Amino acid sequence: MEKKIERVRSEFEARDRKLNENIRVQQEAVREARARHNKVEERKTPAYLNIGRHLSAQGIAPPNAPHLLTDAHRHRDTVDQLLQHRAELTTLSNQIDMQELRKFYFSVVSILALLAIILPVAVKSPRKREWLPQETDMILSINIEQLERADIPKRWRKDQPEIWPKVWLGLVGAAALTPGLTLPRDAVHITRAVSTDEPETPREFILMETRRDVSPVIRTIGGDPTFRKHPISGLPVWERSSDLAVARVGPATLAIGAPGEVDELVLVRLGMKPDLKITDQLFNRFQALDRESALRLISRNPPDLSRVFHPIFSRELLDASQLLGLAVALQNPVKARLLLKMNSSKNAAELARNLHDQPQRWLRLADSELLLYSQPPEIQRQGDSNLELRFTLPENSARLLLERIAKTDAGAALTAH
Numbered sequence: 001m002e003k004k005i006e007r008v009r010s011e012f013e014a015r016d017r018k019l020n021e022n023i024r025v026q027q028e029a030v031r032e033a034r035a036r037h038n039k040v041e042e043r044k045t046p047a048y049l050n051i052g053r054h055l056s057a058q059g060i061a062p063p064n065a066p067h068l069l070t071d072a073h074r075h076r077d078t079v080d081q082l083l084q085h086r087a088e089l090t091t092l093s094n095q096i097d098m099q100e101l102r103k104f105y106f107s108v109v110s111i112l113a114l115l116a117i118i119l120p121v122a123v124k125s126p127r128k129r130e131w132l133p134q135e136t137d138m139i140l141s142i143n144i145e146q147l148e149r150a151d152i153p154k155r156w157r158k159d160q161p162e163i164w165p166k167v168w169l170g171l172v173g174a175a176a177l178t179p180g181l182t183l184p185r186d187a188v189h190i191t192r193a194v195s196t197d198e199p200e201t202p203r204e205f206i207l208m209e210t211r212r213d214v215s216p217v218i219r220t221i222g223g224d225p226t227f228r229k230h231p232i233s234g235l236p237v238w239e240r241s242s243d244l245a246v247a248r249v250g251p252a253t254l255a256i257g258a259p260g261e262v263d264e265l266v267l268v269r270l271g272m273k274p275d276l277k278i279t280d281q282l283f284n285r286f287q288a289l290d291r292e293s294a295l296r297l298i299s300r301n302p303p304d305l306s307r308v309f310h311p312i313f314s315r316e317l318l319d320a321s322q323l324l325g326l327a328v329a330l331q332n333p334v335k336a337r338l339l340l341k342m343n344s345s346k347n348a349a350e351l352a353r354n355l356h357d358q359p360q361r362w363l364r365l366a367d368s369e370l371l372l373y374s375q376p377p378e379i380q381r382q383g384d385s386n387l388e389l390r391f392t393l394p395e396n397s398a399r400l401l402l403e404r405i406a407k408t409d410a411g412a413a414l415t416a417h
Contacts, residue, residue: 130191130193130207130276131207131249131265131268131269131275131276132191132193132205132207132265132268132275132276132283133193133195133205133264133265133268133273133274133275133276134268134273134274134275134276134277134280135195135197136193136194136195136205136276136282137194137195137196137197137282137299137300137301137304138193138194138195138196138202138297138298138299138300138301138304138305138308139191139192139193139194139282139286139296139297139298139299140191140192140193140194140295140296140297140405141189141190141191141192141286141291141295141296141297142171142172142189142190142191142192142294142295143188143189143291143292143293143294143295143296144172144183144184144187144188144189144190145188146292146293146294146329146330147168147171147294147295147330148184150294150329150330150331151330151331151332152330152331152332152334152395152398152399153294153330156399163408166406166408167402167403167406167408168406169406170403170405170406170407170408171295171402171405171406172190173190173192173204173206173257174204174206174244174256174257174258175187175190175206175208175256177244177256178208178217178246178254178256179217179220179221179224179246180216180217180220180221181208181210181217186210186211186212187208187209187210187211188209188210188211188252189208189209189291190206190207190208190209191206191207191208191209192204192205192206193205193206193207193276194308196301196304196307196308202304202307202308203260203261204257204258204261205255205257205261205264205265206255206256206257206261207249207253207254207255207256207265208253208254208256209250209252209253210252210253210254211252212252213251213252214248214251214252214253214254217246217254218236218238218248221238221246222238224240226240226241227239227240227246228240232247232263232266232267232270233270233272235247235248235249235266235269235270236248237259237262237263237266239259239262242258242259243258244256244257244258244259245257245258245259245261245262245263246262247262247263247265247266249265249266249269250269255269281300281323281341282298282300282323285298285323285325285339285341286298286325288325288339289325289326289327289337289339290327290329290337292329293327293328293329293337294328294329294330295326295327295328295330295402295405296325296326296327296328297325297326297327297405298323298324298325298326298339299323299324299325300322300323302317302318302319302321302322302323302324303318303319305318305324306318306366309404309405309407310403310404310405310407311365311366311367311404312365312366312401312404312405313365313366314361314362314363314364314365314366315366316361316362317340317362317363320340320342320347320351321340321341321342321351322341322342322343322385323339323340323341324338324339324340324341325338325339325340326338326339328393328398328401330398332395333374333392333393333395334392334393334394334395334398335390335392335393336372336373336390336391336392336393337388337389337390338377338388338389338390338391339386339387339388339389340386340387340388340389341385341386341387342385342386342387343385344384344385345384345385347385348381348384348385348386348387349381351387352379352381352387355377355379355387355389356376356379359371359373359376359377363377363389363391365397365400365401365404366404368400370394370396370397370400371394371397372391372393372397372401373391373392373393373394374391374392374393374394375391375392376391377389377390377391378390378391
């Protein structure tokens, strides 16, 4: 029985091998036939293409597909245009001067290098820039919008309508003389920079930022026969006798004041005279004060404040400081921020201790019993020699502070309280 099974298995295996061999031979024959067919088709295709090109050139199309003639012509036109374009590019490439090409590459690389230098500086630059002379020692900035909307000025206009206009004019200075502008409506910021280098009267430089382009204002001034025009390096300056001059130093910025000072602001803006750098200590600390405050005041020589304004701070505080900056928000309650810089870390620590122990001695209005704070100030150390004070300013003190800065005499009645 086992021998019979073995014999049958052998027969089946033999048949299977024979069948597999036949399949392999047939597949090989099919591959060879397909290869011969492809070779024939490859040889036939160029011939067919040439025949098709010739027929299309003669305007002959297959009877059963006349639309192919239009497609063939369109394709041929496209191919001709491509070949013509390639030929033109080849001609232009052969005409390129390699020296000029090197110059072009060098120019591109130089521009990219300059952008790599300029962009970081532009990013770090302040959003708004006041172009002030390098000799600036003191800056007073008035936020007109905040001054108009704040609670204290509103109440002041209502309670003492005869006093507030004087304070307003004293704060904005010569900017109030600008023709064609209504400051409460048209102005945004007024920056008054002061130089105390001269032993006599300090020099004042005024910049005014407006809400809109100042071209209408310049046209109004140009039509005023009392103004005389003279250019500085192509930038026109309008001068009226010897008391007022106006010049456009930005799309929405005017320089206003005495003719000599306006001329210098124009030269600074044109880069013909050195400006107050953004890295300068005074400008840097000025930018640290909140731009949205109604009033910002800073001085690199605090004792000189009394040369420009009526006495504001106590003599002890002025003498102890190397730099003093003040920002006031005239809401209710009035918030104030005071920045102080001393000569050394030791002096800063000593002043911080004195301000903490005896704030009534240091934080009071000069020649007055009024204090600058309603509650003891919050004192913070910044670095080795800088102090920052935050406090709430009583309303009477805030009014007298504004009057002292405006140099009006209406504060005498308040001082007695």
